[in-house]
Amino acid sequence: MSFILRNIRRMSFAHWKSNLLIFIEMAVCTAIFFIMLHNYTLAQHTYDQKLSGTVRAQRVAINLQDVTKFGELLPGSTLYDVAQKVQRDILESPDWVAYETFSLTSIPYSRDGFPTEIPEEFMEEFGYSDFCDTLLRGMLLYSPTYMTQNGLRVSEGRNFEDADFEEIDGPSPVIIGSELSPYLNVGDVITSSNTMDGINFFDRQAVVIGILEKDSFTVVQEGDVDINKTFVLPAAFADQGGSEFRLQALLSGGVIVPHDKNLDIQDKLNQITAKYGFYPFSIQPVNMNEVIDATIVSQKNLVLLSVLAILTSSLAILSVGTVLLRRTRKDTPNICIFLMSGIPLGKIMTSILIDLLFWGSLALLPSLMLSWTEYRAFLIPMWQLLLFHYGALLITYIPIIPTLGRINLDYNIRAGGE
Amino acid sequence: MALIQLEKLSKSYGRGNKAVPVLINLDFTFNAGEMLAITGKSGSGKTTLLNLIGAVDFADSGRYLFNGEEKRFRSVSDGVRFRAKHISFIVQHFALIDDFTVYENVLMSLWETPTKPHERKKKVLEVLERLEILDLKDKYPPQLSGGEKQRTAIARAIVRKPAIILADEPTGALDAAAEKNTMDILKELHAEGTGIIIVTHDPEIAAQCDRVFELSKG
Ligand SMILES: Nc1ncnc2c1ncn2[C@@H]1O[C@H](COP(=O)(O)OP(=O)(O)OP(=O)(O)O)[C@@H](O)[C@H]1O
Ligand SMILES: [Mg+2]
Numbered sequence: 001m002s003f004i005l006r007n008i009r010r011m012s013f014a015h016w017k018s019n020l021l022i023f024i025e026m027a028v029c030t031a032i033f034f035i036m037l038h039n040y041t042l043a044q045h046t047y048d049q050k051l052s053g054t055v056r057a058q059r060v061a062i063n064l065q066d067v068t069k070f071g072e073l074l075p076g077s078t079l080y081d082v083a084q085k086v087q088r089d090i091l092e093s094p095d096w097v098a099y100e101t102f103s104l105t106s107i108p109y110s111r112d113g114f115p116t117e118i119p120e121e122f123m124e125e126f127g128y129s130d131f132c133d134t135l136l137r138g139m140l141l142y143s144p145t146y147m148t149q150n151g152l153r154v155s156e157g158r159n160f161e162d163a164d165f166e167e168i169d170g171p172s173p174v175i176i177g178s179e180l181s182p183y184l185n186v187g188d189v190i191t192s193s194n195t196m197d198g199i200n201f202f203d204r205q206a207v208v209i210g211i212l213e214k215d216s217f218t219v220v221q222e223g224d225v226d227i228n229k230t231f232v233l234p235a236a237f238a239d240q241g242g243s244e245f246r247l248q249a250l251l252s253g254g255v256i257v258p259h260d261k262n263l264d265i266q267d268k269l270n271q272i273t274a275k276y277g278f279y280p281f282s283i284q285p286v287n288m289n290e291v292i293d294a295t296i297v298s299q300k301n302l303v304l305l306s307v308l309a310i311l312t313s314s315l316a317i318l319s320v321g322t323v324l325l326r327r328t329r330k331d332t333p334n335i336c337i338f339l340m341s342g343i344p345l346g347k348i349m350t351s352i353l354i355d356l357l358f359w360g361s362l363a364l365l366p367s368l369m370l371s372w373t374e375y376r377a378f379l380i381p382m383w384q385l386l387l388f389h390y391g392a393l394l395i396t397y398i399p400i401i402p403t404l405g406r407i408n409l410d411y412n413i414r415a416g417g418e
Numbered sequence: 419m420a421l422i423q424l425e426k427l428s429k430s431y432g433r434g435n436k437a438v439p440v441l442i443n444l445d446f447t448f449n450a451g452e453m454l455a456i457t458g459k460s461g462s463g464k465t466t467l468l469n470l471i472g473a474v475d476f477a478d479s480g481r482y483l484f485n486g487e488e489k490r491f492r493s494v495s496d497g498v499r500f501r502a503k504h505i506s507f508i509v510q511h512f513a514l515i516d517d518f519t520v521y522e523n524v525l526m527s528l529w530e531t532p533t534k535p536h537e538r539k540k541k542v543l544e545v546l547e548r549l550e551i552l553d554l555k556d557k558y559p560p561q562l563s564g565g566e567k568q569r570t571a572i573a574r575a576i577v578r579k580p581a582i583i584l585a586d587e588p589t590g591a592l593d594a595a596a597e598k599n600t601m602d603i604l605k606e607l608h609a610e611g612t613g614i615i616i617v618t619h620d621p622e623i624a625a626q627c628d629r630v631f632e633l634s635k636g
Contacts, residue, residue: 003529010517337513340474341574342502342530345495409494410475413509414465 003343007351008358011331018327019359022320026363029316030389034367036309037384059257060265060283061101062090062250069279070252075244082276087247089272096258096265099149100142100249102218105238106135107192107231118183122229139227140235141165142246147175149257150218152227157186157210164209165234165241171205172237177228178214186210206233219286255286313392321396328352328400335404336412349404353397360393419486421581421613422448422471427480429466440466444480446631448615450581453608455624456617458633464617465586467633471615472505472584473497502530506575508585512567514559514574520546521555524573531578545577549603565596572603582613589623601626 012019064070072079090098109118122136141147144160153159154175164173176184184190185208192204212232218225235241235249256265269281328335338348367385424446430439440463448454448471456464469475470482473491482489484504491497501507506527514523521542528538546552549569559567568588575583585604589597601623608614616623624630 003526006518006522010515014517334515334517337515338526339494339498340501340507340513341526342498342578343526344498344530407494409497410469413469413474413513 003338003347004351004354007338007348008355011351011355015327015331018323019355021323022356023359023363025316025320025323026360026389026393027366029313029392030363030367030385031370032312033309033388034370034385036305037381037388038371039305041381059255059286061253061255061286062269062281062283063252065280065282067252070248073244073247073251080244080247082278083247083251084243085276086272086278087250089275090250090254090256090269093268093272095260095263095268096256097145097149098250098254098256099145100246101253101255102142102146103140103235103240103245103249105138105140105240107138107238109136109192118180122180137230138238139230139232140238140240141232142235142241142249149255152216152218153213154210155213156181157208159210160234165236167236167241171207172233173209174206174237175210175212175232176208177230177232178212178216179228180231181211184208204237206231206237251281256283313388317392317395320392321399324352324356324396325399325403328403332407332412333415335407336409339407339409340413345404345407349400352400356393356397357390360389364389419450420447420483421450421452421485422446423481423483423486424470424477425481425483427470427477427482429463429470429475429477441470441477446471448582448613451608451611451613452629453605453614453627454616455627455630456615456633457619457621457624457630460619462633464619464633468584468586468615468617471582472507473500474507504581506578506580506583508568508571508575508583508588510587510590512559512571512591514567514570516559519556519558520551520562520570520573523559523570524577527574527578541577542573545573549573563596564591565593565599568592568596568600569603572600576607576612580612582615583607584615586617587619588616589618589620 073083074080118136141160143165144162146152147160155178157175160173160175171189174190188208190206190208192206212227214228216227218227235245258265266281266283269283272278273280335348339345364385424444427441427444427446428439429441430437432438444467446467456467458464466475470477473489474497476491476497482491484500489500491500507513515526518526524542524545525538528541533541543552543555546555549572551566551569551573554562554566554570559570562570568591572588575585583604588604589600592600604614604616605626614627616627618624
């Protein structure tokens with residue numbers, strides 16, 4: 001057995017109290033850091049999932065104050081022409097980005113119209129099963145702006161472009177929710193069938209151009225809408241591409257995202273309606289509260305957790321460092337005996353370092369066990385935990401180096417007898 | 419040729435105007451295989467000289483020649499390397515590691531030598547046998563008598579067969595019988611060719627040496 005091993009064994013017995021203290025402190029400190037890191041990772045995940053991109057500024061949905069007036073908006077009427085002017089002003093205003101809300105639709109689905117069988121959970125049950133096997137969830141859009149403004153991105157294929165919303169021959173483009181990706185690929189063509197709500201879907205085709213990113217969702221006044229099981233299509237697919245549908249989708253639930261958060265949107269809208277003598281709008285914030293709360297809470301938590309982690313680790317480093325230094329000072333007579341016997345300082349320092357790393361490594365176990373029993377997996381990036389843990393340990397070792405480097409052998413040997 | 423030659427060596431403790439000169443322009447020679455006693459009054463600098471010879475401490479000025487070659491010790495590590503090659507120490511208070519067994523305390527001396535592990539073991543056991551402490555090999559120093567501790571310290575000093583053994587009042591803490599035993603061992607080593615320097619203020623011990631080097635204060 002070499003000197004290093006024997007000395008470590010000696011120190012393990014001789015300094016067991018110090019070692020126990022080092023173990024406990026490092027275990028607690030690393031566990032706290034671990035929990036911090038874990039929460040951080042979770043918060044980060046939530047953040048990525050809910051708040052990705054910078055597009056989700058405060059936004060409002062607009063509606064006619066008197067919703068019964070929609071009945072008067074018949075194509076060809078004077079009011080309809082006025083409404084179209086209002087629509088153009090809203091869409092083209094330099095003060096904001098405006099886009100139409102989506103509408104939901106059901107796509108009659110016949111099993112032979114799809115390349116692959118799609119499981120039940122993707123179906124909407126409306127009891128129309130005598131028309132077709134069942135219905136799929138569809139979301140109709142009027143412009144690609146909806147996708148960009150809601151941070152909806154594709155992980156495969158491409159997103160919508162302006163051209164997709166123009167009159168097109170052949171199959172309509174469709175972007176599918178991520179959960180549908182096992183059943184359909186980019187390029188697959190689906191064929192709808194049967195009649196639904198008076199629309200003849202027979203032989204209507206759509207080609208998959210993209211797959212939405214995982215965990216995509218969109219926000220409406222009522223909250224989040226999960227669109228991972230949904231087919232997203234231009235409204236023309238369900239015969240709703242006409243200008244009257246587009247008008248309605250803007251004036252009733254369309255969304256305005258101001259460039260300047262402090263902009264008085266109501267006032268601007270009043271100016272537009274007054275200009276054309278149109279019915280006034282009311283505005284209502286789109287329910288982003290949940291999301292905003294989540295950001296604030298997680299940001300607060302992150303700051304709090306970071307402060308706590310820095311505080312505990314500083315304290316632990318300070319106290320482990322002190323314990324280690326005191327332990328080494330107490331061991332000076334023995335270290336001097338080693339030096340007298342011709343054992344190099346480097347080896348003595350190495351044995352102290354290895355001893356520290358050994359007890360320090362044991363202190364990792366509680367955190368690893370916590371991770372395993374709690375989550376059945378090492379959820380957090382291991383390297384961060386290890387970097388922190390061993391970084392802290394190495395910092396506590398630093399004061400040892402000058403202390404041993406300055407050792408006065410003559411003085412200590414003379415003091416040996418006392 | 420002299421094995422160790424110190425020329426105009428000076429050493430003082432403390433700094434600035436608090437500096438206390440202990441050795442001033444000291445010349446000292448030690449021949450290979452010699453048994454030398456260093457004597458002098460208490461505080462005359464015997465331990466200081468011995469520590470300078472063993473590179474435990476460093477002189478302020480003067481030259482240190484070992485085998486005709488000038489040595490410049492600057493750090494603890496220089497001293498460690500030098501001792502590992504040539505010199506063993508025996509001190510009055512034994513300087514044993516209390517948490518090591520007698521066996522390990524002796525083995526310590528061989529760790530930095532190129533000896534193979536099984537040879538180390540053989541050598542240690544031989545030396546323990548020779549000093550009649552083989553049956554104590556698994557005991558710890560606090561369980562030993564003063565004489566047994568000193569024999570352990572001697573075993574540690576001689577196991578790697580150094581050219582010189584430096585002993586600072588090796589019998590100071592021992593009774594008459596143990597003192598005689600220790601001197602017998604040192605004389606035996608001397609007879610085998612090991613150089614020995616003993617610091618002592620006991621004239622009887624000095625008389626047993628080949629030569630006496632007397633330090634006078636200042
Ligand atoms: N670290 C130190 N700082 C200041 N003075 C010291 C130091 N070490 C030794 N001295 C002084 O140096 C002088 C010589 O000490 P040294 O130990 O060499 O004497 P010695 O001859 O061995 O004495 P003794 O026979 O009592 O052991 C003494 O006066 C002592 O007080
Ligand atoms: Mg002395």
